[in-house]
Amino acid sequence: MPSLPSLLGIRYPIIQAPMAGVSTPQLAAAVSNAGGLGSVAVGHVGADQAAKLIAQARSLTDKPLNVNVFCHAPAVQQASVDRAWLETLGPHFTEFGATPPRELREIYTSFVNDDDMLELFLKQRPELVSFHFGLPAQERIDALKSASIKVAACATSLEEALAIQAAGADLIVAQGYEAGGHRGVFDGRQDLRLGTMALVRLIASKTRLPVVAAGGIMDGRGIRAAMALGACGAQLGTAFILAPESSANPAYRAMLKSERAWHTHVTSVISGRPARGIYNRFMRELEQAGGPAIPAYPMAYDAGKALHEAAAAQGNFEFGAMWAGQGAPLVRDMSAADLVAALVAEMGQMD
Numbered sequence: 103m104p105s106l107p108s109l110l111g112i113r114y115p116i117i118q119a120p121m122a123g124v125s126t127p128q129l130a131a132a133v134s135n136a137g138g139l140g141s142v143a144v145g146h147v148g149a150d151q152a153a154k155l156i157a158q159a160r161s162l163t164d165k166p167l168n169v170n171v172f173c174h175a176p177a178v179q180q181a182s183v184d185r186a187w188l189e190t191l192g193p194h195f196t197e198f199g200a201t202p203p204r205e206l207r208e209i210y211t212s213f214v215n216d217d218d219m220l221e222l223f224l225k226q227r228p229e230l231v232s233f234h235f236g237l238p239a240q241e242r243i244d245a246l247k248s249a250s251i252k253v254a255a256c257a258t259s260l261e262e263a264l265a266i267q268a269a270g271a272d273l274i275v276a277q278g279y280e281a282g283g284h285r286g287v288f289d290g291r292q293d294l295r296l297g298t299m300a301l302v303r304l305i306a307s308k309t310r311l312p313v314v315a316a317g318g319i320m321d322g323r324g325i326r327a328a329m330a331l332g333a334c335g336a337q338l339g340t341a342f343i344l345a346p347e348s349s350a351n352p353a354y355r356a357m358l359k360s361e362r363a364w365h366t367h368v369t370s371v372i373s374g375r376p377a378r379g380i381y382n383r384f385m386r387e388l389e390q391a392g393g394p395a396i397p398a399y400p401m402a403y404d405a406g407k408a409l410h411e412a413a414a415a416q417g418n419f420e421f422g423a424m425w426a427g428q429g430a431p432l433v434r435d436m437s438a439a440d441l442v443a444a445l446v447a448e449m450g451q452m453d
C-alpha cells in the first residue's frame with residue numbers, strides 16, 4: 103500500500119479538511135506549502151466561484167491541492183414542510199426584528215448533476231477531488247480518473263467504504279462521530295454514529311484502499327494513534343479553524359476559545375442534515391420534541407443562514423453554525439504553517 107505522501111506527492115500525511123465557508127484558498131495554500139495537503143471547499147459555490155477559489159490557491163502554491171464537493175441527492179421541494187418550518191422559526195425572526203424568507207431555496211447544487219463543475223475540474227486538474235455525502239455517477243469518477251485526478255470520498259460506515267472502493271476511488275476518508283461539521287453519511291443510509299477509533303480500524307482491516315482518519319484529531323499524538331490503527335494519515339478540520347488564514351468570524355473564534363467548546367452536539371435543525379457544532383440556542387430551542395419536520399438539506403440551511411444573519415445583525419451569535427468537533431477544547435491559535443510544523447514535531451520525525 104503506498105504511503106499518503108507518495109500517493110499525493112506531499113511531505114507529511116496530514117490533510118487540512120475542506121470546510122465550506124471556513125477554509126479559504128489562503129489556508130489551503132499555506133497547508134500545502136508547509137508539506138501537508140490543503141483543501142479548497144467548493145461544495146457551497148457554483149463553478150464560476152469555484153474557478154476563482156482554485157485559481158487563488160494555485161497562485162499561492164505550486165504544491166498539490168484537494169478540491170471538495172458535495173454529492174447529496176438534490177432536494178425535493180415540499181412546500182408544506184417548508185412553510186411549517188418557516189412558521190416555527192417565525193418568532194425567532196421577530197425577536198431580531200426580521201421576517202423569515204417567503205420560501206426556501208436550494209442554495210447548493212450537488213456535484214451529482216453539476217456538469218460545469220466537472221468540466222472545471224477536468225480543465226484545472228486538482229491533484230485530488232474529494233466527495234462528501236455520497237458518490238457521483240460512475241462516469242463522473244471515471245472522467246476524473248482518466249484526467250489523472252485522484253479521487254477520495256468520505257465514509258461513515260464499512261458499507262459506504264465498500265461502495266467507495268467499488269467505485270474505483272483512490273482513498274477513503276473515514277469520518278468518525280467525533281468530527282466537526284456535517285456527517286458525510288450517504289443519502290438513504292442509516293447513520294451508525296461510529297467513533298473514529300472503531301471506524302478507522304474497521305475500514306482499514308476490511309478494505310484494500312488507503313484510509314485517512316477524520317474526527318477529533320487535534321495533535322500529533324492523535325495522528326499517530328490513527329496511523330497505529332491502520333490509517334495512512336489524518337484529515338483535521340477543527341484544528342485549523344483558529345488559523346488566521348481561515349475565514350471564521352470573531353464570534354466563532356471567541357466561542358471556540360471559550361468553555362463553550364466543551365459542548366458540541368450533532369443536530370439537523372440548522373441545515374437539514376446532521377452536523378456537529380458548538381451547542382447553542384438554535385439547537386436547544388428547535389430540537390424540542392414534537393416540532394415539525396425539518397426541510398431537506400440544503401433547503402433548511404437557507405432558513406438557518408437567514409436566521410443567523412438576522413440575529414448576528416443584532417449582536418446575537420446563538421443561531422450560527424459554529425461547526426466544531428469533540429476535540430475542540432484542544433484547538434490552538436496558530437498559523438496554518440506553524441500548526442503543520444507542530445503536528446509534525448509531535449508525531450516525531452516522519453521524513
Ligand SMILES: Cc1cc2nc3c(=O)[nH]c(=O)nc-3n(C[C@H](O)[C@H](O)[C@H](O)COP(=O)(O)O)c2cc1C
Pocket residue numbers: 119120121122124143145170233234256277280281282283284316317318319337338339340341425426427428429
Ligand atoms: C467548519 C467545518 C466545515 C466543514 N465543511 C466540510 C466540507 O465542506 N466538506 C467536507 O467534506 N467536510 C467538511 N467538514 C468535515 C471535515 O471534512 C472533517 O470530517 C472534520 O473536520 C474532521 O473532524 P475534526 O473537525 O474533529 O477534525 C467540515 C468540518 C468543519 C469543522
